[in-house]
Amino acid sequence: MDDQIPNDIKTRQDHELSYYQWIPLIILLMALLFKIPNIMWRMLNVSSGIHLERINQLTDSSQLGTSENRDQTVGHIARYIDRWLRTNREYHRNLLVKIKQRLSNVFLFCLGKREGHFLIGLYLFIKILYCVNCIGQFFLLDVFLSNNYGTYGFEVLKSLSQNVELRESPRFPRVTLCDFEIRQMNNILRWTVQCVLPINLFNEKIFTFLWFWLFLVTILTFLNLFSWWYYVLFQKNKHQFVKKYLIVSKELKSGFEKKLARKFVAEYLRDDGIFVLRMIGKNSTPVILMDLIKELWRLYREEPPGRRTNDILETVSFRKESDI
Template sequence: MGEGYFPLVSPTAVEGILGAVPSISKLRGTNNDDWIDRLNHRYTTLLLIIFAVVVSTGQFVGEPIQCWCPAEFTDAYEAYTTYICWISNTYYIPMEETIPIDIRQRQDAEITYYQWVPIILLFQALLFKIPNLFWRFTHSASGLNLDKIVAMSEETQLGSPEDRAEAIKNLAIYLDKWLGTYQEYRNNIFIRAKKKAQTFCFFMCDRRGGTYLVGLFITIKILYMANVIGQFFLLNAFMATKYNLYGFEVIKSLIDNEPMMESPRFPRVTLCDFQIRQLQNLQRWTVQCVLPVNLFNEKIFIFLWFWFCLIAFLTAINLLKWIFYQLYQNNKVQYVKKYLKTNNVMNSGFDKKLCAKFSRDYLRSDGIFLMYVISKNSTNLVVSDLLRELWKIFKDKHKPRSNNIDDEPMMNSEKEPLDGNHLLHSSA
């Protein structure tokens, strides 16, 4: 068979293909989530794009398919056979089985996916990125620019001690205004019922209830979980096989020490039917073809099966951890108390009682979530200093009343504050 039916791509063109892949910095986005989320939307997305480039290179560099042709075929016939078998769907019949005479049985055995593998890999990458895009477009509705808060927290570690202390103080003042802006100013039976419901129904994204960011964050994690599970069903439909059992078959072959036989999912040797019109005569030919690209596809999809299982396991554990953390309210108080004790700012029994109010009524779920995000994307030292400043602001607002009589307002005999008119009448 002649060679070079598919034009070779020059090294410059290959560099152009690789250069078209988004850089890591563009895929990375901003650090306002945790590492499990980044494992989904950043590293898995990048991995799928790399695989798509590898498969595309295998299709456009060299010959993705080679067909055995009869001796009477000329070079033009061989070139036509190679092209027509690549763009049409070949079908797989095991060597020990007879090729069916019924054309419909051959069509039922067609392999329809191998030309579209790069597209499906890019589509999978997009699905892994969508929850992160939804998070980035919706978290700002909390009234807080989370990206800038995290960036400012990171920048505080680079300046002098004086600049750092000033930056932490300014950041605490800003957060105090944000926390105060979205507080409930009424305390009727409906507000109390809503607060009680939010203890268990943390998906209620309520800014004034202090659960918007946390509810949205857990919803995004549910989307990540649904996406990675849905990937198995997507590949089942794409390859028309039970892809969700693929990894178990590989494990079984490794345990039994059996060599990987010709895979019906990724066959290397297939059959191709095509017709050639000569005047009014139609000649039907059946040739045997080799798909070298399926050697790459098989290894890629084996790896992806195990990778998706790992991602699904870690995402499920992370989701359950966050749900438990929200249901068990004492965890939030202990989280804040740990940092306050580190700063030695809890010096009395009154401070210990006030710490619970500081955590539940002042910071609330969104404020503590913000501290968690800052700690995961900068250092615990920044969170410690920031909580110390917020504690000072909060404590100034909740100072115990002074026992000094000079600090108390003047009272009349009916225990009402005396104003200037009372003083004038007395002097008269």
């Protein structure tokens, strides 16, 4: 406000603040950027051959039904997952298959559909996109606000703790200069007056809230990503996850069964199967998950994967059975 006011009209027009009408669109763009990874997940996860959303719907509905209906639904889901697990695997052991398995351990979902890594790899990739999106939005808002937006929230907290006024953002000036014209006696007189912009107080509070919200979402997203990496990288975590439910259901009574349980996890369920069970567990009760693992264990013991090679994943049939 201490600078000299230029007399040239064009110079004044070049300094006009004309971005206010874009603020709702900027917020809409931020929401869209958060939605894109979710859309990608919904589009790509079906190519794994399993309908996760349908399974979650069935486990949800079974919790409110009778014990007979619940057992029947769990049986349908277990047979569906069993067909999916047996279909998506390599039955021929040769050099090419071994190379693909090695590569799938590195690239996960890129080459890991038959090696049991596709679904979990895709899920981790989507999680990484969410993390990149959170960090990217800080940079985008920093460009838009021209106010070191990455540290803006810390400045707000510092100002509140010291009971001092927060410095004014150049993007949200509370006081500015307004030009208007008055026609008087066939002459046009241009006047420049000081204007107060109360809308900027509101805009400033919106982007202050967005900073704290983005900061919290970024921390939670990274923590969630690291937790899933921890589940995936260590084989012991996968074995313990399944083993605790088999122990509770009293399915592991001998040393042989405990050794067989390791094969059940490593060769039958694999990473994708464990991932599906974890997702079911997050959307249902431990009782449903325990019954489902128990039923899959029974199907595995009746016919280990190496003995059945002609399974076909029948999603349509599964849906019909589920509605019975």
